[in-house]
Amino acid sequence: MPTVPILMPQLGESIAEATIIRFDIEPGQQVQADQEVIEVETQKATMGVTTLCEGTVKEICVEEGETYAVGTTLGLLEVTEEEVAKTGVETLESAAEKRSAASGPRDEEKNLHFAVDDDSYEERAPVVEPSVRGLPVPAGVKGAHYISPRMKARMDEMGLREADISAIVGTGAGGRVTVEDLEKFIDYIDTWPSSHASPMRLAVADAMRRSWTRPLATVSRPVFLDRVLDHRRQQDPKPGLTLYVLRAFAIALSEDPRSAGYLIGERIVHPRAFDIGVAVQVDDGVMVPVLRNVDTMTLPQLTNNYAEMVDRARRRRLSEEDTSAGIATVTNFGTFGLTHGTPIPLPNETLILGLAAGEKKPVWSSEVEAFVPATVAEIAVTFDHRVVDGGGAGLLLARISELLQTPEKL
Structure with a gap:
């Protein structure tokens, strides 16, 4: 019978790999077209891989908990000739015939250095390690300094970044961390x-590392x-308190969008729409669904949209469009x-506004003189100091505070 592969799909424009979370099939099981058969996790969401046609599961080619690139064969289906004709899916057999026809006869004399014994060649699903790996480090030791080319090459081999080795005491000249220092530390x-860092945790780590390459500052009031x-x-x-603050934030930015500009070279690019994300805590990190055109929406509209977005975020069902x-x-x-915080904006954003816990305090009233x-x-705002100064950030917070005193207008 013809064989059809179940492939790792392109799950988003910038997503190159995903981790296998759960199999909903087993060899010998009958499946239908468009049936979710494998659950995978990307850096942003949990999604289902579906079948292209009806058939019987012949083989599962990958392992749970491993990470695989887009296009990897995850499993194989045995299908009927009638199903192939009906759906138009490409089988492994027809794909092999096309490759053979396209390559033509091999010229043994001209390709001696690249000759491959086709009979011994076996396709295997490539296992792709996560692109960002964290490393636990002990506290209380001095940081690393200059990184030599040899050291950098070894770090690249191990998938490490400079922040991962910052706690290692260097024994080289000028306090440099040597390869020997690194190997000793790893041992x-x-x-x-230790525990395995999930794709979500790695995505947050990577985003925060990139964010911190800018001069960030925080002011509050x-x-x-x-x-x-x-x-x-x-x-x-x-509505939650977050939505009142979100709405006031959007109005304040729409009145003076300079604070939300983004520095590119010698240009400051200003927003063309006031789409603002809301941080949602999930099991192993934070997801940031984006609410569109917040400056034009009413609180009831925001309340409904926000509830739906939070639910989808916690079920890991947000699309790339929902978070971009x-x-x-x-x-x-x-x-x-928490009564104080210094949140960090995403790499593609200049601002993040944080709301702390409310506290009952005695405040002097001039009306009753008591x-x-x-x-x-x-409320605290962290900003890219290249674009916004402390005075501008302070004026932004003052306007937000003013808007919150007339909530019926939000």
């Missing part, structure tokens, strides 16, 4: 407890939340009881 931590909380009690469904092209991010670290209780929280 030293070899018996330490207190904001009064009592009017927002009173307004929220009257709404059904009730944001100009800034809002994160509510106050949900963890201290009265008020709910106060800190």
Whole structure:
């Protein structure tokens, strides 16, 4: 019977590999066309690999927990000639015939250095290691300095970056970390407890490493939340505090978009739409679904869109389009009881706004000439100092605070 491969699909424009999470099939099982048969995880989401046609599972060619490149053969289906004719899928047999016809007869005299014994050649699914690997390091030791070409080559072999070796004490000239230092350190931590870093964790690590190549700064100020909380009690469904801040943030940026510019060479590129992401905590990292045109949406519209996005994020069902092209991010670290924070923006964004936990504090009221209780929280903005100065960031926070005092207008 003809054989049809189950291939690792292109799961996103910038995604080159995915990790096998679970098999929903086994050899000998009958499957239908477009049936989800394998669950895979990319750096951004968990997705299902589907079949192209109806058939019987002949073989599973990969292993759970391993990472494979796009185009890898994950499994094989035995199908009927009728199914091939109906769906038009390409079988392994027809693909081999096309390759043979295209290559033509081999010229043994001209290709001696590249001759391949076809009978002994066997296709195997290439295992691709994750592109970013973290390394646990002990605290309290000095950092690395200059990296020699030999050391850099060894790091490349091991998939390490400069940040991974920053805790190693160098014994070379001028405090340089040598290959011997690295090997000794690897041996030293070899018996330490460790765990596998998920694609999500590696994606967050890579994004934060790239973000930190810029000069980032954070400023903050207190904001009064009592009017927002009173307004929220009257709404059904009730918007979260994050959405009030998100809406005020978008309005403030739309009024003066210079803070959201992005420096490219000698140009500052300004946003053409106020699409803002919201950080959502998941099991092993953070996902940032992007809400579109926040400056033109009402709070009820945002509430519905946000609830749907958060649900999809926690189920790892966000598409690349759902997480791309944001100009800034809002994160509510106050949900963890934190009263202060310095969030880091994504590499493609200049700004991130953080909301801390609200606290009841005595505040002087000039109206009653006495201290009265008020709910106060800190809002902080981290920004690319090449684009925004502290004064500009402070004015942005002041405008957000002002907008939050009239929540009925948001």
